[in-house]
Amino acid sequence: MNSRPYFLFGAALALALLLPTGCSTVAEYSTLAGQAAGVITSDQAQSINRTAAAVEKTFQDITPEQEYYIGRSVAATVMATYRPYDQSALNQYLTVLGQTLAQYSDRPETFGGYHFLAIETEEVNAFAAPGGLILVSRGLLRCCRSEDALAAVLAHEIGHVQNRHGLRAIKKGRLNSALTTLAVEAGKNLGGADLAEATKAFEGSITDISSALMNSGYARSFENDADAVAVQILTRAGYSPSALIVMLREMKSRIGTDTTRGFGKTHPSPDSRIQHVSALIGSQPAVAVPAARQQRFNDVIARLR
């Protein structure tokens, strides 16, 4: 008799562990129920599962490896418009600074890691392709007066990668067809029609992300999220988070009211971002900048002027 409560506890525990926790399983459970009740055949159930699963696919279903391949093609697409700036000392400096900052982020490890490169345009702009391929324009580098300011720019871009903003620019319908086809056909070779569908989804995804990066920009909330990550990274690393505000003011004066190209076209007004960032930072004591930090920045970036 004493064992009864234990039994109930054990059964409850087993039940709790077996209960579906994610919404992705709900469709499967209901079709199982339908089959059990004799309402639908197993073939019908299978096709329903496939359709139901399609509805539920989001950017979160993209694996880090898939993100890596998407990012490669996005970066290549951006570099078809914006020529890389082949300056090894500059790119090396961006690499060590950027990879150092990434270590202080909440997502220091991506499938292929974070990589940084300057692009030659005088346009004030920066791009973060999914997975961590980050491009910064010469025009934007010219806006930076200190390593802290440049760190603010790179940390903001790391924020876009950390939050997978690029992937979120992919139109949802594309992922439904792409990821569902692939999941269903796993372990088999894709047939011609499926392969064509997958290729179209890849192509379309690259277009969606590249056009968000170069033309339409992200939603204001994404920029605010990336700014919040930047403040977090700068603070953790020992840079001055207010360098982000300094940077936004500088950009505001450089781009003026030109919203037809570059940064002014794809980003919300610096004023609204300054307001948001100021609220995040609050009243933090100023960070003392060692001479060596400013010197190494001058050695590389000041040469651009």
Next chain:
Amino acid sequence: MKVNAVILCAFSLAGTLLADTMRVQVQSSQVRGTPSFLGQVVTTLTYGQAVETTGAQGPWMQVRTSDGKTGWVHSSALTTKRLSTQTGGAVSAGASGDELALAGKGFSADGEAQFKAQHADIDFSWVDRMLKMNASSAQIATFAKAGGLKQNGGAR
């Protein structure tokens, strides 16, 4: 006895589900002696490799590898989801509703090859060069120190 068996079953089920096997979701990741990017590298893990997690400190997971090495890996390199290779073969046997979407032929090296074939004007050579541009752990440590940065290697 029957009751005991049920209890045992329930608990061993709990044990199976809670014994945290995690998999490496990045190309390669280093196991370190301390929970920090400044920690000595114990061994290097590759994509899909399984590890047992035995503890956590901030964002760092304490792990044991299949060959018995122990150390710390940043949690962003690990996932509890199943992973499959880009050719579609599952890295581990079995499949479940919560497995990561299978990589298949779309968002993969094959997809990229198709994309390249259709866009001769898009050049990937700088993407490949970029991916080879890296700062070593020693370079990052020197950079942080010389610049007066906080030297905790991502520890929190």
